[in-house]
Amino acid sequence: MAQLLIRDGYRAVKKPERASVLIVNTCGFIGSARDESLRELQKLADGKRDGQLLIAAGCLTQRYGADVARQVPGVDGILGTRRWMDILQVVRELRKTKHPEPLYHLPESATVGTDEAGTIRTSVFGGAAYLKIADGCRRPCAFCAIPLIKGTLVSRPLETILNEARRLRDMGVRELILIAQDTTDYGHDLGMKDGLAILLENLSTSVPDLDWIRVMYAYPGYVTDRLIDVMASSKQVLHYLDMPLQHAHPKTLYRMKRPSNMEWVHKTLEKMRAAMPQIAIRTTFIVGYPGETGEEFRALEDFVREIRFDRAGAFPFSFEPGTTSEPLGDPVPPEVKQERYERLMELQQNISLQVNQSYVGKTLDVLVEGYGDGLSIGRSYRDAPEIDGMVLMEGKAKVGEIVPVKITGAMVYDLAGVPESSLIVL
Ligand code: SF4
Numbered sequence: 001m002a003q004l005l006i007r008d009g010y011r012a013v014k015k016p017e018r019a020s021v022l023i024v025n026t027c028g029f030i031g032s033a034r035d036e037s038l039r040e041l042q043k044l045a046d047g048k049r050d051g052q053l054l055i056a057a058g059c060l061t062q063r064y065g066a067d068v069a070r071q072v073p074g075v076d077g078i079l080g081t082r083r084w085m086d087i088l089q090v091v092r093e094l095r096k097t098k099h100p101e102p103l104y105h106l107p108e109s110a111t112v113g114t115d116e117a118g119t120i121r122t123s124v125f126g127g128a129a130y131l132k133i134a135d136g137c138r139r140p141c142a143f144c145a146i147p148l149i150k151g152t153l154v155s156r157p158l159e160t161i162l163n164e165a166r167r168l169r170d171m172g173v174r175e176l177i178l179i180a181q182d183t184t185d186y187g188h189d190l191g192m193k194d195g196l197a198i199l200l201e202n203l204s205t206s207v208p209d210l211d212w213i214r215v216m217y218a219y220p221g222y223v224t225d226r227l228i229d230v231m232a233s234s235k236q237v238l239h240y241l242d243m244p245l246q247h248a249h250p251k252t253l254y255r256m257k258r259p260s261n262m263e264w265v266h267k268t269l270e271k272m273r274a275a276m277p278q279i280a281i282r283t284t285f286i287v288g289y290p291g292e293t294g295e296e297f298r299a300l301e302d303f304v305r306e307i308r309f310d311r312a313g314a315f316p317f318s319f320e321p322g323t324t325s326e327p328l329g330d331p332v333p334p335e336v337k338q339e340r341y342e343r344l345m346e347l348q349q350n351i352s353l354q355v356n357q358s359y360v361g362k363t364l365d366v367l368v369e370g371y372g373d374g375l376s377i378g379r380s381y382r383d384a385p386e387i388d389g390m391v392l393m394e395g396k397a398k399v400g401e402i403v404p405v406k407i408t409g410a411m412v413y414d415l416a417g418v419p420e421s422s423l424i425v426l
Contacts, residue, residue, distance in 0.1 A: 001025070001057065001087040003119045008088055016044055021053045021091055026068070028060030028149055030318035038071055045074025053094050055079060057087070059149045062106065069102040080106040081150060085117040108151070126369035127174035127400035128212075128385060133161055133199065134180035138188070139219060141246070142257040142325035143286065143317065146181055153182070155190050158199060162206040174402060175212035175367055176203070177384065183215055184222035197226040204234055211402055212236060212367070214384060218243040221259040223268050232275035238381040239276040244284040248303035249296040252289055257324060262303075269307060280382035282311040287344055288337030289317045290328035297340050304347055310355050311388055312348045316341050349412045356389075356410035363420060366405045368397040378403070380415070389413035 001023065002012065013019050022044050026037035037060045044054055055077040056068050062080035069075050076099060077090050083105065090105050134155040137147050165176060178199075180186060187195020196215070203213055213236045220243060231237045245265065247253050253260035272279050285300060304312060316337035319330035366378035369385075376397040377390045392414060393405055409416035 001084055004085065004088055004117055005091070017047065017049065019052065021055065022048075023055045023057055023087070026056055026058035026060035028058070028063050029145060030315070030320065032318070034060055034064075038068070041068070041072040041075060045072050048074050053077065053091070055087075055090065055094075057081075057084060063145070063149045065104055065106050069104075075102050077103045078106065082109060083107050085119065088117075125385070127172070127367050127402075128177060128369075128379075129168050129171075129173045129175070130179050131161065131164060131168065131176045132156065132180060133178050133183060133186050133196075137181035138185065139182060140257045140324070142255065142328075143289065143320065143323055145320040145323055148322055150181065153180075153185050153189055155180075155185075155187050155192075155195065157190070158187075158202060161199065162202055165203055165207045165210065169207045169210045172400060173210070174400060175214060176207075176210060177214045177216060179216050182217060182219045182222075184218045184224075184227070194224055194226045197224065197230045200227075200230045200234065200237055204236055208236075210236060212238050212381065214238045214240055214381075216242045216384060219259075220245055220265055220268075221261070223272070225271070228268075228271055228275050231272075239279040240282070240381050240384070241272065241279065242282040242384065246284065246286050247289065247292075247296075247300055248285075249292075249299040252292055252296045252300075255291055255325075255328065256286075256289060280310040281307075282313075282384070282388065283309050284313045284315070285344065286315050286317050287340040288332040290325060290331055292317075292332055292340075301344065301347060304344065304351070308351050308355065309348070310382060311352060312344075313387070314341050314344045314348075353410065353412045356412070356415055359407045359415060360410055361407065363404050363406050364391065364415075364417070365402050366391045366393065366417075366419075367402050368393075368399050370399060371396050376419075378405075380405075389415065392416045393419050395419060 016022055024037065024041050024044065027033035041056055048054055053076045054074055056075050057079040059081050061068050061078045062082065065078040069078055077094050079087060079090050086105055090103065094103055134153055136150040136153045138152045168176065184196050186199055192198060200213065218241055223243065246256055246258055248262060250260040250262055287297065317332065364380040366380050368376055368378040370377050376393045376395060378393065379385065380391055383389050391405055397403055397419060404420045405417035406420055407415050407417040
């Protein structure tokens with residue numbers, strides 16, 4: 001949306017009071033995100049001056065457009081997530097005539113990959129860029145509102161993704177981060193089998209000079225042998241995988257309508273570690289899901305203790321109306337959820353620290369992202385942006401460079417080190 005607006009002559013301003021059009025890209029995934037979106041909209045609506053337009057865009061408005069307009073009376077336009085590329089049309093329409101009622105623009109159809117008004121669907125920061133390969137999801141997870149918001153999986157055509165990867169490479173991007181709600185489902189709607197592995201193979205031949213390719217959000221049960229082979233043999237695909245598992249007790253997983261074959265999980269993790277001994281595995285769990293007994297939660301703790309993930313995040317269950325888990329309600333008391341959340345996070349923090357300590361004395365390539373207070377910061381192959389840790393380095397390194405760093409210290413989330421490269425300006 002920002003790119004389309006800039007191309008049309010708009011520019012970004014730092015302070016909302018200076019803007020003629022205010023756009024909040026809302027999130028409607030879980031309760032706390034919905035509250036935050038509404039708070040931001042309300043804050044901007046309260047400070048709105050004459051002639052300013054306030055547009056609520058994104059997931060929350062796709063699903064609850066009318067509610068958003070009712071709860072925040074100052075909102076002028078409602079734009080959903082499926083036709084974000086119509087932002088200019090919405091702005092023009094709103095500026096043309098006065099609209100006493102909010103203007104709704106909420107088509108149901110998903111058009112990902114086929115009509116994006118020529119925009120590059122990425123955000124670029126430092127030397128890394130997100131590359132969206134598909135949107136929507138066809139999995140049945142009982143707790144999740146995403147399919148209700150985004151609709152079913154729609155993959156971007158292979159050639160569109162490869163073209164975007166080439167363009168990003170030409171812009172100087174060093175790391176491509178492949179994202180979708182479920183990357184392992186890539187290409188299913190295009191009739192592909194093992195679509196993600198095929199995409200990675202194609203990326204390797206189309207942009208062989210791009211340094212790092214990172215895969216996020218794999219769905220258990222769909223990490224195939226071919227995918228593991230491609231990851232293990234490619235020089236570009238990082239030995240990193242984010243595979244949200246959500247739980248480890250088969251009964252909880254069954255109630256979640258998630259793959260509950262824990263044997264598959266164990267075997268696949270073993271295969272990945274055999275093919276890529278230094279692979280960094282990240283996962284996510286939900287605690288306090290309806291019906292989660294003490295025994296089920298302890299099984300999750302045992303699993304976390306056994307597998308020793310590099311990174312694991314946890315979320316207390318958030319009740320989402322309209323999902324298939326709705327009939328189960330939200331029976332686990334908040335204090336029990338909180339206690340389980342804290343126990344799991346504490347357990348994982350100890351594991352993360354020990355895993356991090358095992359890197360002391362080793363050298364890791366680090367993609368530099370910034371500098372401040374005499375330290376440079378960056379990420380190694382073990383760190384996805386925004387959710388994982390950082391590597392803190394002495395001296396000033398050039399943003400966007402990949403430098404070898406000797407690790408000298410470990411914390412729960414981050415590592416510290418000394419650059420070995422002459423690129424560093426001390
Ligand atoms: S795979 Fe992820 S996005 Fe899709 S329904 Fe399950 S939790 Fe939601």
